[in-house]
Amino acid sequence: MTRSSVLLAVPLLALPALASADFYSHRYGGISVGSVEQQNFCRSADSRINRFDTDAQDVSGRSCENGSEVFKIYSGWRWTPNLAVEASVQQLQDNRLGFTLSNDQDEFLQIEEKVKTRLVTAHAVGHLPFFNGASFFAKAGGGYWMSELSSRLQGELLFPVVVEDEVQEQLAAVNGRDRRADNGFHWSYGAGISYRNENRWTIRAEWESFRNVGSDDLRGAYDLHTLSLGVSLHF
Template sequence: MLAFLVTGGRLSSRPAQADDGSWYMGVSVGASKSAADAAELDANLAALGYSTTSTLDDTDIGWKLFGGYQWNPNLAVEAALVDLGQVTSRISGNFGDLDAFVADVARVHPYSARGISASIIGELPVAQRFRLFGKVGLFFWDADIDARFELGGQPISFDSKQGVDPVFGAGVKYHINKKTALRVEWKRYEIDRDSVQLFSAGVEYRFP
Protein backbone atom coordinates (compact mmCIF):
# COMPACT_ATOMS: atom_id res chain seq x y z
CA MET A 1 0.00 0.00 0.00
CA LEU A 2 1.34 3.47 -0.94
CA ALA A 3 0.27 6.84 0.47
CA PHE A 4 0.75 9.63 -2.10
CA LEU A 5 1.88 13.17 -1.28
CA VAL A 6 2.00 16.23 -3.50
CA THR A 7 5.17 18.23 -2.79
CA GLY A 8 6.13 21.35 -4.74
CA GLY A 9 3.72 20.44 -7.47
CA ARG A 10 5.30 16.98 -7.96
CA LEU A 11 3.86 13.59 -7.09
CA SER A 12 5.97 11.42 -4.74
CA SER A 13 5.32 8.23 -2.81
CA ARG A 14 5.89 7.10 0.77
CA PRO A 15 5.88 3.46 1.93
CA ALA A 16 3.08 2.47 4.26
CA GLN A 17 5.04 1.57 7.39
CA ALA A 18 3.82 0.61 10.84
CA ASP A 19 2.12 3.17 13.06
CA ASP A 20 3.78 4.22 16.30
CA GLY A 21 2.79 2.39 19.47
CA SER A 22 2.27 -1.03 17.89
CA TRP A 23 2.90 -4.59 19.09
CA TYR A 24 4.55 -7.14 16.82
CA MET A 25 5.69 -10.75 16.74
CA GLY A 26 7.56 -13.01 14.35
CA VAL A 27 9.93 -15.90 13.70
CA SER A 28 13.45 -16.14 12.26
CA VAL A 29 15.53 -19.15 11.18
CA GLY A 30 19.15 -19.33 10.12
CA ALA A 31 22.64 -20.63 10.80
CA SER A 32 24.47 -20.41 14.11
CA LYS A 33 28.27 -20.45 14.33
CA SER A 34 30.33 -20.77 17.50
CA ALA A 35 33.69 -19.10 18.02
CA ALA A 36 34.92 -22.40 19.53
CA ASP A 37 38.10 -23.89 18.08
CA ALA A 38 39.28 -27.53 18.06
CA ALA A 39 42.93 -26.55 18.56
CA GLU A 40 41.97 -24.50 21.60
CA LEU A 41 40.00 -27.44 23.01
CA ASP A 42 43.04 -29.73 22.59
CA ALA A 43 45.28 -27.10 24.21
CA ASN A 44 42.93 -26.79 27.18
CA LEU A 45 42.86 -30.58 27.58
CA ALA A 46 46.66 -30.71 27.26
CA ALA A 47 46.89 -28.27 30.17
CA LEU A 48 44.91 -30.83 32.18
CA GLY A 49 47.34 -33.60 31.24
CA TYR A 50 45.64 -35.24 28.22
CA SER A 51 46.96 -35.89 24.73
CA THR A 52 43.99 -35.58 22.39
CA THR A 53 43.02 -34.89 18.81
CA SER A 54 39.67 -33.15 18.42
CA THR A 55 37.38 -32.21 15.57
CA LEU A 56 34.67 -29.65 16.13
CA ASP A 57 31.40 -28.95 14.32
CA ASP A 58 30.74 -25.33 15.25
CA THR A 59 27.74 -24.65 12.97
CA ASP A 60 24.10 -25.65 13.37
CA ILE A 61 20.56 -24.48 12.67
CA GLY A 62 19.42 -21.68 14.96
CA TRP A 63 16.03 -20.06 15.37
CA LYS A 64 14.08 -17.60 17.45
CA LEU A 65 10.52 -16.57 18.20
CA PHE A 66 10.32 -12.87 18.97
CA GLY A 67 7.87 -10.20 19.99
CA GLY A 68 8.11 -6.55 20.87
CA TYR A 69 6.65 -3.08 21.08
CA GLN A 70 7.45 -0.21 18.69
CA TRP A 71 7.47 3.01 20.72
CA ASN A 72 8.09 5.29 17.74
CA PRO A 73 9.67 5.05 14.25
CA ASN A 74 13.16 4.91 15.76
CA LEU A 75 12.84 2.92 19.00
CA ALA A 76 11.50 -0.50 19.99
CA VAL A 77 11.93 -3.11 22.73
CA GLU A 78 12.00 -6.82 21.93
CA ALA A 79 12.09 -10.19 23.70
CA ALA A 80 12.90 -13.52 22.02
CA LEU A 81 12.98 -17.23 22.72
CA VAL A 82 16.28 -18.37 21.15
CA ASP A 83 17.82 -21.75 20.30
CA LEU A 84 21.40 -21.61 19.00
CA GLY A 85 21.74 -25.32 18.23
CA GLN A 86 24.72 -27.39 19.38
CA VAL A 87 28.51 -27.45 19.26
CA THR A 88 29.57 -31.06 18.62
CA SER A 89 33.05 -32.50 19.07
CA ARG A 90 34.75 -35.85 18.50
CA ILE A 91 37.75 -36.44 20.76
CA SER A 92 40.28 -39.26 20.45
CA GLY A 93 43.49 -39.93 22.39
CA ASN A 94 44.80 -41.30 25.66
CA PHE A 95 42.17 -40.72 28.31
CA GLY A 96 43.23 -42.84 31.24
CA ASP A 97 40.36 -42.85 33.73
CA LEU A 98 37.25 -42.19 31.61
CA ASP A 99 35.21 -40.80 34.49
CA ALA A 100 37.93 -38.27 35.30
CA PHE A 101 38.34 -37.42 31.62
CA VAL A 102 34.62 -36.76 31.19
CA ALA A 103 34.64 -34.46 34.19
CA ASP A 104 37.65 -32.57 32.83
CA VAL A 105 36.13 -32.19 29.36
CA ALA A 106 33.13 -30.56 31.03
CA ARG A 107 35.47 -27.93 32.44
CA VAL A 108 36.76 -26.78 29.04
CA HIS A 109 34.29 -27.84 26.32
CA PRO A 110 32.53 -24.96 24.48
CA TYR A 111 28.85 -24.33 25.04
CA SER A 112 26.08 -23.49 22.70
CA ALA A 113 22.82 -22.51 24.34
CA ARG A 114 19.13 -21.76 24.37
CA GLY A 115 17.38 -19.05 26.32
CA ILE A 116 15.56 -15.72 26.36
CA SER A 117 16.92 -12.40 25.16
CA ALA A 118 15.70 -8.89 25.94
CA SER A 119 16.90 -6.04 23.70
CA ILE A 120 16.51 -2.36 22.88
CA ILE A 121 16.32 -1.65 19.14
CA GLY A 122 17.17 1.53 17.26
CA GLU A 123 15.84 1.90 13.69
CA LEU A 124 16.78 4.21 10.84
CA PRO A 125 14.76 4.61 7.59
CA VAL A 126 17.14 4.53 4.62
CA ALA A 127 14.87 4.13 1.56
CA GLN A 128 11.30 3.41 0.60
CA ARG A 129 10.15 0.48 2.75
CA PHE A 130 13.70 -0.23 4.04
CA ARG A 131 15.01 0.31 7.56
CA LEU A 132 18.37 -0.43 9.15
CA PHE A 133 18.35 -1.45 12.79
CA GLY A 134 20.76 -2.20 15.60
CA LYS A 135 20.08 -3.86 18.93
CA VAL A 136 21.73 -4.47 22.29
CA GLY A 137 20.54 -6.39 25.31
CA LEU A 138 20.96 -9.37 27.60
CA PHE A 139 20.76 -13.12 26.94
CA PHE A 140 19.50 -15.34 29.77
CA TRP A 141 20.86 -18.71 28.67
CA ASP A 142 20.94 -22.36 29.63
CA ALA A 143 23.41 -24.94 28.25
CA ASP A 144 24.12 -28.66 28.59
CA ILE A 145 27.07 -30.84 27.63
CA ASP A 146 26.37 -34.50 26.78
CA ALA A 147 28.87 -37.29 26.04
CA ARG A 148 28.57 -40.55 24.16
CA PHE A 149 31.27 -43.21 24.32
CA GLU A 150 31.57 -45.05 21.02
CA LEU A 151 32.37 -48.41 22.63
CA GLY A 152 28.91 -49.00 24.05
CA GLY A 153 26.87 -47.14 26.63
CA GLN A 154 24.15 -44.51 26.61
CA PRO A 155 24.63 -40.77 26.25
CA ILE A 156 25.69 -39.22 29.55
CA SER A 157 24.71 -35.72 30.55
CA PHE A 158 27.60 -34.45 32.61
CA ASP A 159 27.39 -30.68 32.75
CA SER A 160 24.71 -28.00 32.81
CA LYS A 161 25.11 -24.28 33.27
CA GLN A 162 23.09 -21.08 33.19
CA GLY A 163 24.20 -17.51 32.77
CA VAL A 164 23.37 -13.96 31.73
CA ASP A 165 25.56 -12.30 29.10
CA PRO A 166 25.36 -9.49 26.52
CA VAL A 167 23.82 -9.83 23.07
CA PHE A 168 24.04 -7.35 20.23
CA GLY A 169 23.31 -7.29 16.52
CA ALA A 170 22.21 -5.43 13.40
CA GLY A 171 20.06 -5.99 10.36
CA VAL A 172 17.82 -4.65 7.65
CA LYS A 173 14.04 -4.72 7.44
CA TYR A 174 11.76 -4.49 4.38
CA HIS A 175 8.11 -3.47 4.91
CA ILE A 176 5.86 -5.40 2.53
CA ASN A 177 2.89 -3.44 3.83
CA LYS A 178 1.77 -1.71 7.03
CA LYS A 179 1.48 -4.97 8.99
CA THR A 180 4.10 -7.30 7.52
CA ALA A 181 7.87 -6.96 7.17
CA LEU A 182 10.78 -9.19 6.22
CA ARG A 183 14.01 -8.96 8.20
CA VAL A 184 17.56 -10.22 7.75
CA GLU A 185 19.87 -9.90 10.73
CA TRP A 186 23.09 -10.85 12.47
CA LYS A 187 23.35 -11.29 16.22
CA ARG A 188 26.21 -12.19 18.52
CA TYR A 189 25.47 -13.94 21.80
CA GLU A 190 28.19 -13.97 24.46
CA ILE A 191 28.07 -17.32 26.27
CA ASP A 192 30.55 -17.73 29.11
CA ARG A 193 33.51 -19.49 27.40
CA ASP A 194 32.72 -18.52 23.81
CA SER A 195 30.41 -16.48 21.64
CA VAL A 196 27.85 -17.70 19.10
CA GLN A 197 26.75 -15.77 16.03
CA LEU A 198 23.31 -16.23 14.48
CA PHE A 199 22.67 -15.23 10.87
CA SER A 200 18.91 -15.39 10.24
CA ALA A 201 16.02 -14.34 8.05
CA GLY A 202 12.44 -14.03 9.21
CA VAL A 203 9.05 -12.40 9.02
CA GLU A 204 7.47 -9.88 11.37
CA TYR A 205 3.75 -9.18 11.81
CA ARG A 206 2.35 -6.07 13.48
CA PHE A 207 -0.97 -5.88 15.24
CA PRO A 208 -3.40 -3.01 14.57
Protein backbone atom coordinates in the same frame (compact mmCIF):
# COMPACT_ATOMS: atom_id res chain seq x y z
CA MET B 1 16.85 33.19 1.68
CA THR B 2 16.51 33.00 -2.10
CA ARG B 3 13.48 31.43 -3.78
CA SER B 4 15.56 28.49 -5.04
CA SER B 5 16.86 27.84 -1.51
CA VAL B 6 13.33 27.92 -0.13
CA LEU B 7 12.13 25.47 -2.78
CA LEU B 8 15.02 23.12 -1.95
CA ALA B 9 14.42 23.34 1.80
CA VAL B 10 10.71 22.46 1.63
CA PRO B 11 11.11 18.83 0.46
CA LEU B 12 14.06 18.30 2.81
CA LEU B 13 12.06 19.52 5.82
CA ALA B 14 9.16 17.35 4.75
CA LEU B 15 11.19 14.09 4.69
CA PRO B 16 10.78 13.23 8.41
CA ALA B 17 7.05 13.84 8.14
CA LEU B 18 6.79 11.70 5.04
CA ALA B 19 8.76 8.92 6.71
CA SER B 20 6.33 8.77 9.62
CA ALA B 21 3.11 9.78 7.84
CA ASP B 22 2.06 6.16 7.19
CA PHE B 23 3.59 4.74 10.35
CA TYR B 24 1.47 3.20 13.06
CA SER B 25 2.45 1.79 16.44
CA HIS B 26 2.37 -2.00 16.38
CA ARG B 27 3.35 -5.11 18.26
CA TYR B 28 4.82 -8.03 16.36
CA GLY B 29 5.90 -11.63 16.64
CA GLY B 30 7.97 -13.70 14.25
CA ILE B 31 10.53 -16.38 13.52
CA SER B 32 13.91 -16.38 11.82
CA VAL B 33 16.47 -18.95 10.69
CA GLY B 34 20.10 -18.51 9.86
CA SER B 35 23.69 -19.46 10.46
CA VAL B 36 25.81 -19.14 13.59
CA GLU B 37 29.54 -18.91 14.13
CA GLN B 38 30.37 -20.20 17.61
CA GLN B 39 33.74 -18.50 17.71
CA ASN B 40 36.55 -20.13 19.70
CA PHE B 41 34.39 -22.99 21.02
CA CYS B 42 36.75 -25.62 19.63
CA ARG B 43 39.78 -23.68 20.84
CA SER B 44 38.34 -23.40 24.34
CA ALA B 45 37.40 -27.08 24.34
CA ASP B 46 40.84 -28.11 23.09
CA SER B 47 42.48 -26.12 25.88
CA ARG B 48 40.39 -27.98 28.45
CA ILE B 49 41.11 -31.37 26.88
CA ASN B 50 44.86 -30.66 26.98
CA ARG B 51 44.70 -30.91 30.77
CA PHE B 52 44.03 -34.66 30.42
CA ASP B 53 47.22 -35.11 28.39
CA THR B 54 49.80 -36.02 31.06
CA ASP B 55 52.81 -38.30 31.54
CA ALA B 56 50.45 -41.01 32.80
CA GLN B 57 47.96 -40.89 29.91
CA ASP B 58 47.63 -39.74 26.31
CA VAL B 59 44.87 -37.92 24.43
CA SER B 60 44.14 -38.99 20.85
CA GLY B 61 41.35 -39.04 18.27
CA ARG B 62 40.33 -35.44 18.85
CA SER B 63 37.39 -34.06 16.90
CA CYS B 64 35.30 -30.91 17.23
CA GLU B 65 32.31 -29.68 15.24
CA ASN B 66 30.67 -26.30 15.72
CA GLY B 67 26.91 -26.09 15.26
CA SER B 68 26.22 -23.92 12.21
CA GLU B 69 22.45 -23.22 12.36
CA VAL B 70 20.20 -21.09 14.58
CA PHE B 71 16.42 -20.84 15.00
CA LYS B 72 14.81 -17.84 16.69
CA ILE B 73 11.38 -16.82 17.96
CA TYR B 74 11.00 -13.12 18.70
CA SER B 75 8.40 -10.57 19.72
CA GLY B 76 8.43 -6.81 20.21
CA TRP B 77 6.72 -3.45 20.16
CA ARG B 78 7.65 -0.66 17.77
CA TRP B 79 5.79 2.39 19.03
CA THR B 80 7.50 5.08 16.91
CA PRO B 81 9.25 5.00 13.51
CA ASN B 82 12.57 5.11 15.36
CA LEU B 83 12.16 3.12 18.60
CA ALA B 84 11.25 -0.44 19.57
CA VAL B 85 11.85 -3.03 22.26
CA GLU B 86 12.22 -6.73 21.54
CA ALA B 87 12.70 -10.10 23.24
CA SER B 88 13.83 -13.35 21.64
CA VAL B 89 14.59 -17.01 22.32
CA GLN B 90 17.24 -18.65 20.15
CA GLN B 91 18.08 -22.34 19.86
CA LEU B 92 21.58 -23.09 18.52
CA GLN B 93 22.60 -26.23 16.73
CA ASP B 94 24.60 -28.51 19.04
CA ASN B 95 28.36 -28.34 19.37
CA ARG B 96 30.01 -31.77 19.36
CA LEU B 97 33.46 -32.97 20.35
CA GLY B 98 35.21 -36.24 21.06
CA PHE B 99 38.55 -37.63 22.23
CA THR B 100 40.14 -40.81 23.59
CA LEU B 101 42.19 -41.26 26.76
CA SER B 102 44.65 -44.18 26.93
CA ASN B 103 47.70 -45.34 28.88
CA ASP B 104 50.42 -47.99 28.71
CA GLN B 105 48.32 -50.41 30.81
CA ASP B 106 45.93 -50.90 27.88
CA GLU B 107 43.22 -48.80 29.53
CA PHE B 108 41.26 -46.53 27.23
CA LEU B 109 38.17 -44.36 27.41
CA GLN B 110 36.35 -42.89 24.41
CA ILE B 111 34.48 -39.70 25.29
CA GLU B 112 31.81 -38.10 23.10
CA GLU B 113 30.31 -34.79 24.20
CA LYS B 114 27.44 -32.62 23.01
CA VAL B 115 26.69 -29.05 24.13
CA LYS B 116 23.17 -27.66 23.69
CA THR B 117 22.75 -23.89 24.05
CA ARG B 118 19.71 -21.62 24.21
CA LEU B 119 19.70 -17.82 24.47
CA VAL B 120 17.02 -15.57 25.97
CA THR B 121 17.70 -11.91 25.13
CA ALA B 122 16.04 -8.49 25.41
CA HIS B 123 17.06 -5.59 23.13
CA ALA B 124 16.40 -1.90 22.72
CA VAL B 125 16.13 -1.27 18.95
CA GLY B 126 16.71 1.96 17.05
CA HIS B 127 15.35 2.32 13.48
CA LEU B 128 16.38 4.72 10.72
CA PRO B 129 13.60 4.75 8.05
CA PHE B 130 14.83 5.57 4.56
CA PHE B 131 12.25 4.50 1.96
CA ASN B 132 8.58 3.36 1.97
CA GLY B 133 8.65 1.10 5.04
CA ALA B 134 12.31 0.12 4.75
CA SER B 135 14.70 0.98 7.54
CA PHE B 136 18.13 0.29 8.90
CA PHE B 137 18.20 -0.76 12.55
CA ALA B 138 20.66 -1.35 15.36
CA LYS B 139 20.08 -3.09 18.69
CA ALA B 140 21.77 -3.53 22.05
CA GLY B 141 20.85 -5.48 25.16
CA GLY B 142 21.55 -8.59 27.17
CA GLY B 143 20.08 -11.76 28.56
CA TYR B 144 20.84 -15.28 29.73
CA TRP B 145 22.43 -18.27 28.07
CA MET B 146 21.46 -21.78 29.19
CA SER B 147 23.66 -24.71 28.18
CA GLU B 148 23.74 -28.44 28.82
CA LEU B 149 26.73 -30.76 28.39
CA SER B 150 25.93 -34.42 27.68
CA SER B 151 28.79 -36.93 27.77
CA ARG B 152 29.00 -40.58 26.74
CA LEU B 153 31.91 -42.72 27.92
CA GLN B 154 32.93 -46.12 26.53
CA GLY B 155 36.09 -48.15 27.00
CA GLU B 156 38.00 -50.58 29.20
CA LEU B 157 39.44 -49.81 32.62
CA LEU B 158 41.36 -51.83 35.22
CA PHE B 159 39.37 -52.97 38.25
CA PRO B 160 40.56 -54.99 41.28
CA VAL B 161 39.24 -58.58 41.18
CA VAL B 162 39.78 -61.35 43.74
CA VAL B 163 41.14 -64.50 42.03
CA GLU B 164 42.01 -67.48 44.26
CA ASP B 165 42.32 -65.26 47.33
CA GLU B 166 44.56 -62.89 45.46
CA VAL B 167 43.63 -59.39 44.35
CA GLN B 168 44.40 -58.80 40.70
CA GLU B 169 43.59 -56.01 38.29
CA GLN B 170 41.66 -56.95 35.19
CA LEU B 171 40.30 -54.94 32.30
CA ALA B 172 36.53 -54.55 32.27
CA ALA B 173 34.24 -52.78 29.83
CA VAL B 174 32.66 -49.52 30.99
CA ASN B 175 29.76 -47.64 29.46
CA GLY B 176 28.23 -44.58 31.04
CA ARG B 177 26.62 -41.22 30.54
CA ASP B 178 26.92 -37.90 32.33
CA ARG B 179 24.94 -34.68 32.11
CA ARG B 180 25.55 -31.23 33.55
CA ALA B 181 24.04 -27.78 33.01
CA ASP B 182 24.98 -24.17 33.62
CA ASN B 183 23.72 -20.67 32.80
CA GLY B 184 24.89 -17.07 32.92
CA PHE B 185 24.50 -13.52 31.66
CA HIS B 186 25.55 -12.33 28.19
CA TRP B 187 25.73 -8.96 26.44
CA SER B 188 24.41 -8.65 22.90
CA TYR B 189 24.28 -6.20 20.02
CA GLY B 190 23.41 -6.29 16.34
CA ALA B 191 22.28 -4.50 13.19
CA GLY B 192 20.25 -5.13 10.08
CA ILE B 193 17.72 -3.94 7.52
CA SER B 194 13.94 -4.44 7.53
CA TYR B 195 10.97 -3.83 5.26
CA ARG B 196 7.53 -3.17 6.76
CA ASN B 197 4.48 -3.89 4.62
CA GLU B 198 1.87 -1.49 6.05
CA ASN B 199 -0.02 -3.11 8.94
CA ARG B 200 0.56 -6.71 7.89
CA TRP B 201 4.09 -8.06 8.14
CA THR B 202 7.80 -7.23 8.19
CA ILE B 203 10.77 -9.09 6.75
CA ARG B 204 14.32 -8.47 7.91
CA ALA B 205 17.92 -9.59 7.62
CA GLU B 206 20.20 -9.11 10.60
CA TRP B 207 23.54 -9.80 12.24
CA GLU B 208 23.84 -10.33 15.99
CA SER B 209 26.74 -10.86 18.39
CA PHE B 210 26.58 -12.50 21.83
CA ARG B 211 29.48 -12.22 24.27
CA ASN B 212 30.81 -14.68 26.87
CA VAL B 213 28.51 -17.65 26.36
CA GLY B 214 29.45 -20.80 28.29
CA SER B 215 31.62 -21.63 31.29
CA ASP B 216 34.65 -23.70 32.30
CA ASP B 217 32.33 -26.53 33.37
CA LEU B 218 30.94 -26.66 29.81
CA ARG B 219 34.23 -26.67 27.90
CA GLY B 220 34.92 -22.94 28.16
CA ALA B 221 33.37 -19.57 27.29
CA TYR B 222 33.18 -18.26 23.73
CA ASP B 223 31.48 -15.62 21.54
CA LEU B 224 28.61 -16.15 19.08
CA HIS B 225 27.83 -14.35 15.81
CA THR B 226 24.64 -15.03 13.86
CA LEU B 227 23.26 -14.07 10.44
CA SER B 228 19.54 -14.63 9.96
CA LEU B 229 16.48 -13.90 7.84
CA GLY B 230 13.13 -13.47 9.56
CA VAL B 231 9.49 -12.62 9.04
CA SER B 232 7.05 -11.23 11.60
CA LEU B 233 3.32 -10.54 11.71
CA HIS B 234 1.84 -7.38 13.23
CA PHE B 235 -0.92 -7.35 15.83
